Amino acid sequence: MLARVSSTPTFRRLPRAVREQQMLDAAVKVFSRRGYHGASMDEIADDAGISKPMVYAYLGTKEELFVACLHREGTRMMQAIADVVAPDLSADERLWRSLQAFLGFVGAHRDGWAVLYRQARGEQPFAGELTALRRRIVEVVAGMLEHTLRSEGREVTETDLEVVAYALVGATESVADWLVDHPEADPEQTATRMMNVAWVGAAQLLAGISWRPPARRGEASS
Amino acid sequence: MLARVSSTPTFRRLPRAVREQQMLDAAVKVFSRRGYHGASMDEIADDAGISKPMVYAYLGTKEELFVACLHREGTRMMQAIADVVAPDLSADERLWRSLQAFLGFVGAHRDGWAVLYRQARGEQPFAGELTALRRRIVEVVAGMLEHTLRSEGREVTETDLEVVAYALVGATESVADWLVDHPEADPEQTATRMMNVAWVGAAQLLAGISWRPPARRGEASS
DNA sequence: GCGTAACCCTACGCACGAGTAGGTATGCTC
DNA sequence: GAGCATACCTACTCGTGCGTAGGGTTACGC
Known part of the structure; x- marks a missing residue:
């Protein structure tokens, strides 16, 4: 009417x-x-x-809808990274480009990605969905490290690699969160800062330099 | 009756x-x-x-109850760290002890802390409460880095420091998550691995070694 | 031994929001 | 321009779970 x-x-x-x-x-x-x-x-x-x-x-349903969101945004993000990373690049170049792409993506989708990502971490139903995505990323990072290490003839345990990869990924996510909370910050510059922490540290590891816990009183410093 | x-x-x-x-x-x-x-x-x-x-x-109310939980667990954690860190220790010793204490705490309170912490990140009402705690940690870390840098006569911007601190904290949280999901892992050993990433990287930064983005085609490499 | 304060309960009101039943309009095909 | 599939709506049901009203019981001071 x-x-x-x-x-x-x-x-x-x-x-x-x-x-x-x-x-x-x-x-x-x-x-x-x-x-x-x-x-x-x-x-x-x-x-x-x-x-x-x-x-x-x-x-x-609501749950399916949320998963669909997660899926779309996740795929877009992975794609954004895949678009700039060629397998024939050097390790640091690959890491640098990935960071650039990732933080650039987050910067451009402040509302979309990061908060969605933050959401999903807590909620039981999506923990699976999320850790799957996360695992893929961790594996890529770990693979990258491993490849570089192996090519230099050095040996590392699976677990060592995994922990380092987790640390790297966690650091990047944390910086992404920081980026979301600082709209005035420049993603590219932030990526550079991140690279400074990540690569400079990783490069040392790759070079075989490592840190050892100080010997405690009464312990032999083997 | x-x-x-x-x-x-x-x-x-x-x-x-x-x-x-x-x-x-x-x-x-x-x-x-x-x-x-x-x-x-x-x-x-x-x-x-x-x-x-x-x-x-x-x-x-439920909200107040949750905040109370957050508060108690957060305080306990900060206390666990404060108990082992003396201000007269060297920077790497402080970092090492903090990591040990933190991961030890998380390892001992798998159910309590980490999951609670994961929860809080998403939920709007507690984001404030949580970021306050987080900020305190970040400030401590940033302060530690700054102090060491200044004592060597080097200058850094506030923002650089903040991002590095965020990366460090994020990396540690991520490794804590990993620890929670791997009950068989040893907190102490994990702390050592974490220290390898964090300190080896940070030490380089403190020494003034940094990474610069590669010059792109057409750009002058100033 | 009696008042009073603290501890503790059963049983409800009520709002909010996920999901659905059942019906209407519009474009597309032939 | 009749038929049909598809887009779209209003208006409900119903479970769930927060928060509370109102009342019972035990310790403790005096």
Whole structure:
């Protein structure tokens, strides 16, 4: 009955693929702002300019929707890195480009990625989904280190490698968080700073220089 | 009317201070297992062997309860570190002892601390509480680095210091997460591995060795 | 031994938000 | 321009879980 006085002349009726992206955009935005539990499906639907049953019809339950967000953003991020890293580059060049790409991506998607990522860490249902992504990253980093080490004829245990990789990844995530909280900061410069910590340290390790705990009283300093 | 066939002969009626600790113990346990939202006040009360209104009477709302948990565990952790770090130690000794204490603490409180910490990062209401704690840690680390740098007559910007400190803290947290997920791992050995990454890198920085981005095509390598 | 304060309970109100039932309009095909 | 699939809506149900009302019981001072 009521004439629609919308700015868009005819009541838009969009194809599924388009609406799905709009919904995901809205979902990422709302999840970021409110957190997983704080976000309501009503608000997401509203923000996407659509009604709730549509969201259920296209993307499923709230949990599935969140996983879909995680998936899309995660894939985009991995892609952003893959786009700039060629396998024939030197180790430090690869690390440098990855950091640049990663922090650049986070800087450009402050609302999207980082907060989504922060969200997912706590929530049980997504821990799996998330650690899978994280594991892929850790493996890439560990592989990189290992390859370089092996090529220099040095031996390391699996565990050593894993811990170092975790440290590197954690450091980068932490810096990414810092970046999100400092909108004025430049991603590229931040990447340089990060590289200073990561590579300078890693290079030492690769060179075989390591730190040993000081001998305690009564212990022989073998 | 019903005779209480409890194992404890007389129906225990404990002083407030004791009950509060029991409640906090239960809360930490349940929050850790289920996450903030997943945990119900009923379950916490039940686990503490008390009824819900008691929890409200003593510790307040769910949010306040969680903050109380965060506070207690956070203080304990800071204390564990403060106990082993003397200000007259050398920088690397301080860092080493802090790492040992921190990872030792996390190792001993796998259920308690780390999961609680993971929880808090996502949830809006506690982001403040948490970043305050985190900031204190970052400041300590940054202060440590700055002091050492200054004592060698070198200058650094506030921001450089902050980013490096964030990276260090993030790396450590990440390794702590790894530790929680690997019950068989030895905290002490993990601390050594962590020290290898952190200190070897930091020592280079302190010595003035830094990494510079490679000049790109068309750019002058000033 | 009696008042009073602290400890402790059962049982509910109530809001909020996930998910759905059932129906309407619009474009597309032939 | 009839038929059909698909986009889309309003208006509900219903579970869950926070927080509380109101009342019972034990210790402790005097």
